[in-house]
Amino acid sequence: MLSNNDQKEILRRRTFAIVSHPDAGKTTLTEKLLLYGGAIHVAGAVKSNKIKKTATSDWMEIEKQRGISVATSVMGFDYDNYHINILDTPGHQDFAEDTFRTLTAVDSVIIVIDSAKGVEAQTRRLMEVCRMRKTPVMVFMNKMDRDGKDPFDLMDDVEQELGIHVTPITWADGQGQRYTRSFFLDSADADTLPQETRDLISIYPEFSEQAYLAGDLAPVFYGSAYKTIGVQELLDFFVRYAPSPRPVEAIERKVEPMEDNFTAFCFKIHANMDPNHRSCIAFFKICSGRFERNVYYKHVRKDQQMRFSSPTCFMAQKKETVDEAFAGDIVGLPDTGNFKIGDTLTAGEVLHFKGLPSFSPEMFKYIENADPMRQKQLDKGVHQLMDEGVAQLFVSQLNGRKIIGTVGQLQFEVIQYRLEHEYNAKCRWENMAMYKACWIAPLHPGEPEDMEEIDTFKKRKAQYMAFDKEGRDVFMADSAYVLSMAQNDYRHIVFHFTSEF
Ligand code: G4P
Numbered sequence: 001m002l003s004n005n006d007q008k009e010i011l012r013r014r015t016f017a018i019v020s021h022p023d024a025g026k027t028t029l030t031e032k033l034l035l036y037g038g039a040i041h042v043a044g045a046v047k048s049n050k051i052k053k054t055a056t057s058d059w060m061e062i063e064k065q066r067g068i069s070v071a072t073s074v075m076g077f078d079y080d081n082y083h084i085n086i087l088d089t090p091g092h093q094d095f096a097e098d099t100f101r102t103l104t105a106v107d108s109v110i111i112v113i114d115s116a117k118g119v120e121a122q123t124r125r126l127m128e129v130c131r132m133r134k135t136p137v138m139v140f141m142n143k144m145d146r147d148g149k150d151p152f153d154l155m156d157d158v159e160q161e162l163g164i165h166v167t168p169i170t171w172a173d174g175q176g177q178r179y180t181r182s183f184f185l186d187s188a189d190a191d192t193l194p195q196e197t198r199d200l201i202s203i204y205p206e207f208s209e210q211a212y213l214a215g216d217l218a219p220v221f222y223g224s225a226y227k228t229i230g231v232q233e234l235l236d237f238f239v240r241y242a243p244s245p246r247p248v249e250a251i252e253r254k255v256e257p258m259e260d261n262f263t264a265f266c267f268k269i270h271a272n273m274d275p276n277h278r279s280c281i282a283f284f285k286i287c288s289g290r291f292e293r294n295v296y297y298k299h300v301r302k303d304q305q306m307r308f309s310s311p312t313c314f315m316a317q318k319k320e321t322v323d324e325a326f327a328g329d330i331v332g333l334p335d336t337g338n339f340k341i342g343d344t345l346t347a348g349e350v351l352h353f354k355g356l357p358s359f360s361p362e363m364f365k366y367i368e369n370a371d372p373m374r375q376k377q378l379d380k381g382v383h384q385l386m387d388e389g390v391a392q393l394f395v396s397q398l399n400g401r402k403i404i405g406t407v408g409q410l411q412f413e414v415i416q417y418r419l420e421h422e423y424n425a426k427c428r429w430e431n432m433a434m435y436k437a438c439w440i441a442p443l444h445p446g447e448p449e450d451m452e453e454i455d456t457f458k459k460r461k462a463q464y465m466a467f468d469k470e471g472r473d474v475f476m477a478d479s480a481y482v483l484s485m486a487q488n489d490y491r492h493i494v495f496h497f498t499s500e501f
Contacts, residue, residue, distance in 0.1 A: 002260050006290050006326065010257050011244045013328030015085040015285075017102055020112035021120035025142040028225040029112055030075070030086060035228075036235055037077035037084060073270065073283065074314040074330045082239040085314075085330060097407050098268065101341065101389065103129050105267040105285035105330065108136040108242045110234070111162075111218075112225075115141045115148035115175075119161035127162040132498075134215035136243060137164060140234055145224040147176040152200055155220060165217045167204040170233045171197075172222035182222050182230030209241055245328035248287040250344075250351040255287050257327035261347040262289035262297065264331070266339050269388040271418070280388070281312070281332040282339040287353065291325045300344040300351060308333050340387030360497045361392055361405030364434040364476070365412060370426035381423030385415055386469060394437060394466035394474055397458075403466060403476075405437055435479045439472055439496040450492040457490050 002010075020026040075086045087106055089099040103109065109130055111123060130137055141154050149157070155166050170182040171193065183189035185201060193201075211217035219237065223230020245257035248265075255263050264284040271280050291297075296305040312332040313322040325331050333339070344351050369378050382402070386393045391406040406412060412429060419425045440457070442450035458465055458473065466474045475495065477483035487495055 002258060002289060007258060009083070009290075009326045010328060012082050013085065013244055013326065014082050014108070014239055014242050015087065015106055015245065015328045015330070016108045016110060016238075016242060017087045017089055017099075017106045018110045018112060019089055019099065019103075019123070019126045021114070021117075021122040024112045024114040024117070024120070024123075025225045026112050029110075029140060029142065029231065030088070032225050032228050032231045033084075033086065033235060034075060034077060036232060037079040073268070074332075076314050076329075079235065080239055083328075084239070085328065087330065097389065099126065100129050101267050103133065103135065105265075105283070106135065107244070107246050107328065108138070110238070111137055111139045112142050113139060113154065113158065115143050115151075115154055115222075116146055118149055118154060118157040124161060127164070131163065131215065136213050136215055137218045138212075138234070138238060138242070139166065139218050139220045140225075140230075141172075141220060141222045142225050144172045144175055144182070144222050144230070145177075145179045145227050151175070151222060155204070158218065158220070162218075164215075165205060165211070166220050167207050167217060168201060168222075169207060169219045169237055170221045170223070170230055171201070172230070179224065179229070182233055184233060212241060213243055245287070249354045251354055252349075252351055255351065255353075257288050259288040261349065262291050263287045263344065263346045263349070263351055263353075264291065265345075265353040266341055266343040269335065269339060269341060270332075271388060280335045280337075280339075282335040282343075284331050284333060284345060286325055286327050286329050286331065288327050289347070290327075291329070291331055293321075293323045297345045298348050298350075299338065300346060301340075302338065306338070306345075310334060337384060341389040360437050360439075361407055362436065363406050363409060363412075364394075364403055364432050364437070366430040366432055367402050367404050367415075368428040368430055370428040374425045377423045378419065378425035378427060381419045381425050382415075382427075384423075385418060390415060390418075392437075393469050394476070397465040397467060397473075398463050403432065433478055435477050436483060436497070437466070437474050437476050438483070439468070439498075440475050441473075441494050441496065443492045443494055447492075453490055453492040457486075457493055461486075 018026050018030055073088050075088065077084055087102050089102050111127070113119060113123065139158055141151070151172060155168065158164065159166050168185055171185055171190065172179055173181045173183065205217065207219055208217060212219060221230055221234045223234065225231060247257065248255045264286045266282050266284050268283040269280050270283065293311055294307050294309055296307045299306050310321050313320060313325055313329060314332070344353055367382065369375055382393060391404050391411045394403040394405060396403060404412070404415065416427055419427050440454065442454050444450050461475060464476045464478065466476055468474050475486065477486065483495070
């Protein structure tokens, strides 16, 4: 049974991610939030996942930084009776898939936008994931201390580019060098604004908690993370309105955070960079109830009871062993290959959480064994790395060749290096011209006409068909044209761009 106290613990949790296009100010804002929470005491203390620009081609350096950043993957702190968990996301776009998965573990999101640049490419993609999951979103227009776009243009930009209704909550008093403060629009300070500005502001819908929670309306804040202006307003509003842990859909049923029994899913596995210790940390988001150290839980996929003697939670930059954690929290479980992304832990129930989609990769290469004596090592390494979510494996239905799909070039280098150093296996890459992999399914499953069309499609396109790791049909389109022709010609087939449909 959850005690009153346990319930209070759950209700006071706010688990979210800050996302942005690189350089918009995510790290700076995170740091300022931590300062408000008293979790750090000096600016410059956050060694985030941020990857130095000079190191973009040096992935070893990137991995090293990612290694260092385990401790900052989740930053927990208390503020005003709330317990806040900020989940860090990698800035480098080659790790976009990590970010997408992290978004499955948060209850809300703050989007940071550089007010000189407006909405940028990566923000658009991240917003698509939020929209898919109906994640509540707040927007922080950063760098108001610089000459940037007009505040109204910025809001239009967000509305159009991100496809979400917006309403300003705070306003910037001046911009560029004249910018000194932000104030709430429902405060007396708003009366100092010119009538024309007030008229324009009044066009926006009033803030509605319900619309925000439904993911339909984004409250907008103006500020400067660097100068620490407008940040406290954002934080105060955030803790008040951002959701406590939300229900999570499993295939079997919906799981409510206040349920008595513990449930959690794995959304991220962080490999240890030390090849001699092939240990990882599996990050679990607790969906319901209370987690306890040294208590047996069911690893659903393996149908095994497991207990954990040194689970960690993350307080600011420290990783600490914890005795208990609550719905909304992230626990890190030391792992030696037992877990893969999407795995569920429960108090005994058989549950499979939905919503850990794979995204259609954009770069593809055949993977070949470069050392015939070590085929087994290669197979094992490839499978484990795929379980960790480093990339996706497809198998050609025509000839059984293995294809690795990624969202960025770096992953190929990461895989090759790790295969060599952790599994003592060698691989070779063979380029393939491929535009996109998409999952195909009949428009109406079971409908004879649709099933027939799928069969015809698979026969005609046999050389472009592959299986994903679950054995599902994937169409590998070699150009945008081919894909759009296929979509046109086969109206009884749906082409999906995430594995979850
Ligand atoms: P990111 O994590 O989203 O990639 O961005 P980060 O916070 O690292 O910020 C990127 C750059 O923008 C940094 O400058 C940072 O100081 C600056 N910045 C962040 N917020 C503001 C703001 O409100 N106003 C202004 N004027 N600048 C801001 P840098 O030169 O790359 O690094 P640094 O030398 O300042 O550390």
